[in-house]
Amino acid sequence: MNQSETLISVLQEDHNDLRQLLTELDYLVEFERLRRSVTQLLIAEMVRHTVAEETYMYPVARAHLPQGTRIVQREIAGHAELERVLRRMDLPDLTSAEFSTLLAELNAEAGPHARAEENQLFPLLARYLKPEELAAVGEKAAAAKEKASLRQYLAQPDSSLRDRFVTSGTTMVERVRAYLHRGAYPL
Template sequence: MQDSDDLISVLTQDHHDLQQLRTELDYLTEFDGLRRSLVVLMVAETVRHSVAEETYVYPVIRARLPQGPALVDHEVTAHRRIERIMRSLSRPDLTSSEITSLLAELDAAALRHARAEEEELFPLLADHVSEDELVVLGRQALEAKEKAAIRRSLAEPGCPMRSEHIASGGTLVDRVRAYLRADAYPL
């Protein structure tokens, strides 16, 4: 478990972990194969994080916060923008410079999204949801995160996310979403 198991801490740590992964990608410009593998991991982890927010945060925001539905719609739009960039980034025919350009675009969109959540949305959530409930939700999110185990799954030789369907590139985001919805974050 983390230092704090409340939902806000769990998701904020995810933001930091994803930013660290993105930073690591900046240093791999000379190692194309490794860089592409790390891009696949980053896409999978980003989708896992988005699904966690959609499963544990957005229903609470929609139900409890003033203007909750509008806030959720805004956040979902940000997720879709990020996923659109990741779909482009997952194409197998990209040049190194195209990857660099898309990573910069992704970084800007993800940073805006994370800052908006951490500076605006999460404080509102903390004001409208009890600490005990945030801890319960955070522990549920951590359990689901463990079940999702994207890194472990991607390392397995027969991993369905590494199959020929994924190698085509365009469906990585959708396949990770489907995998998570079936196993870790069932509706």
Template sequence: MTEPEGSEPAQDLSDQDIFAVLDSDHRALLELADRAATTGGADELAVHCEQLVMLAVRHFVAEEQYLFPLMRQHLPDGDRSVHRLSDAHRHLESELRRLEDVERSPQAVGPILADVRARLVDHVESLSQAFASLRGEIDPAEAQRLGDDVLGVEQLAPTRPRLDHSDSPALNKLVSLVEGYVDRIRDAYTHRGVERDER
């Protein structure tokens, strides 16, 4: 996933494993949430909120397709953990949908952003132990291959909060490809998530 505009130069993740890639996503999402919460003008606020939504949805899609199967296979309570994380994704995407629909003013956006950030912090913390456990179970070469897969799927994933979530990775991949294609066309046409001076 690409680091937000204005942050430190993005680390090349092409040779990183799945855990390093997802950790980088987590840092980028929290940074973007903080930037949106402290921004000044309405236009800048709108762009940062759009970028946050786009990056979060892509990240969730990647986790569901590649991380969740690992958790189910290798963690003793994997099914329960995945169910809990799936619910968290749904709740977060519901809040992200509110963020897209609400009037873009600090007064209206502030409480939603605060809730989104708190949920993201919970998300990161809930996965830190899972990552530590999985690193001992996954072959390093396989973990690196999965890191490449995550980077690839994030380029094709939807960028808008989804209404439906499938527990089937195969169905998830198919639906994501279709939704992602439509979202990218809409994003390009509307310049969604792009700074005004870069349009």
């Protein structure tokens, strides 16, 4: 982590990466195999990001922001809605039309959610937390993010982690959450 990174910059970087994955999926609707791989990556990265917010941002928001508990409750409700759509995107044998509908629904949820954080919550955190507090929490979030990186595992066809994600009986959302809570983001 470089000196200028804070909790806000770490989470903003996630938002940018997730936007990029969503954009890529727009172009892959008709390419089922590739679409499936990128969708799994999107699910893993979006769940990792929500767990990071729940682990690092929400506790400081509750503790330092006026009406922090109310803000966090609203954000958690937004995460639940995103994960509801992600679970449906993980269903096998989605047609291109079904996938397109779900992708549009995810974009309709994720875009406003991220913009609200960037335009309202992040500025509040910058206002009510000292720069060194934001940097300290950002350092922890960045270290956990690196530890929790799922891209390298999902990209390897013979990855045992990927096999566990794909063959387990629960949805990918639950599998990623369980993996993160056991390792990088224990609560």
